[in-house]
Amino acid sequence: MKEIPKDINGVLDTYFHYIDLKIPNLIDSFYLYGSITWGAFKNGFSDIDFITVVKRKVSDADLEMLKEIHKNVQRKFPNTLLDGWYILNEDIESLNEDRNSSISMMGSFKVYISFKRTQSILSK
Secondary structure, eight states, X not given: OOSOXXXXXXXXXXXXXXXXXXXXXXXXXEEEEXXXXXXXXXXXXXXXXXXXXXXXXXXXXXXXXXXXXHHHHHXXXXXXXXXXXXXXXXXHHHTTSSSOXXXXXXXXXXXXXXXXXXXXXXXX
């Protein structure tokens, strides 16, 4: 993929606008993966797969705001679903260790599920 398609840019610009407005300084880094990165994204059929590395643990208030942000983006772009993860950097690093860690998957709004590295973390 050389560049993000314009229709995806509109969705992401809206998402980042809401994040910056409602929960400033939450995001450390943002990564796209899946069909967008393969150049196979089909508007209306594909979702936008992402991983957001956050600077701090997501609070209950942050979680409610994230839910609202996702709803607002979905209302504005009803044919495109943002489906991703919000994760702390140290939790990414802990995936290589045999200890419990926390990941928040927002596609189905599962909040800080504890897991061991050997367990599946992809089920919805």
